Amino acid sequence: MKFFIDTANLDQIREAQALGVLDGVTTNPSLMAKEGITGRNNILKHYVDICTIVEGDVSAEVIATDFEGMVKEGEALAELHDQIVVKVPMIKDGVKALKYFSDKGIATNCTLVFSAGQALLAAKAGATYVSPFIGRLDDISTDGLNLIAEIRMIYDNYGFETQILAASVRHTMHVIDCAKLGADVMTGPLSAIEGLLKHPLTDIGLAKFLADYKKGN
Numbered sequence: 044m045k046f047f048i049d050t051a052n053l054d055q056i057r058e059a060q061a062l063g064v065l066d067g068v069t070t071n072p073s074l075m076a077k078e079g080i081t082g083r084n085n086i087l088k089h090y091v092d093i094c095t096i097v098e099g100d101v102s103a104e105v106i107a108t109d110f111e112g113m114v115k116e117g118e119a120l121a122e123l124h125d126q127i128v129v130k131v132p133m134i135k136d137g138v139k140a141l142k143y144f145s146d147k148g149i150a151t152n153c154t155l156v157f158s159a160g161q162a163l164l165a166a167k168a169g170a171t172y173v174s175p176f177i178g179r180l181d182d183i184s185t186d187g188l189n190l191i192a193e194i195r196m197i198y199d200n201y202g203f204e205t206q207i208l209a210a211s212v213r214h215t216m217h218v219i220d221c222a223k224l225g226a227d228v229m230t231g232p233l234s235a236i237e238g239l240l241k242h243p244l245t246d247i248g249l250a251k252f253l254a255d256y257k258k259g260n
């Protein structure tokens with residue numbers, strides 16, 4: 044299972060990278076805005092900065108919503124760095140763009156996926172990654188994890204190679220449940236990754252080991 048961090052915050056990306064378990068980064072226009080990164084040139088520079096910190100895939104989202112615009116923007120993003128994955132929204136022209144990029148060998152991440160049907164279309168169009176937003180489904184009283192299970196079943200039925208990138212992961216249990224369901228990737232905040240570390244018995248056990256060592260030395 045790959046771990047991506049879902050942020051445009053360089054300090055958090057560095058911290059996750061330093062942990063040694065980071066496989067990539069996802070961003071979106073909201074995450075960029077949260078870090079105060081605005082204006083096309085600054086945004087493009089920020090993507091390159093992220094690529095220099097991590098070794099894996101870095102999703103960069105197109106803003107255009109028409110086919111020609113998405114192609115133009117996506118090709119420019121892909122030119123930026125070989126780690127860039129072009130993030131395309133699940134809309135009609137987005138499906139066409141996914142197919143276009145797939146035929147050209149440009150890696151893609153189909154974003155804003157909320158149903159199994161959308162995920163099926165993304166795979167048919169040759170998306171590298173599909174991003175079901177599980178937290179946002181949970182937010183509206185719909186089981187986000189159930190969507191991961193449905194997509195896993197559909198992709199396995201037909202051997203689709205599109206990787207399931209569980210997105211809008213909010214906490215550590217989402218990570219564990221996605222792993223149980225066979226998501227290929229999860230993207231979430233640093234807190235969801237670091238939460239995996241924690242267990243009170245680990246802390247108690249370590250404190251006792253250290254105390255016992257001190258007694259004998």
Ligand code: G3P
Pocket residue numbers: 049069070071074174176178179210211212213230
């Ligand atoms: O990866 C998608 C993500 O950025 C959305 O997360 O927490 O805004 O639903 P959230």
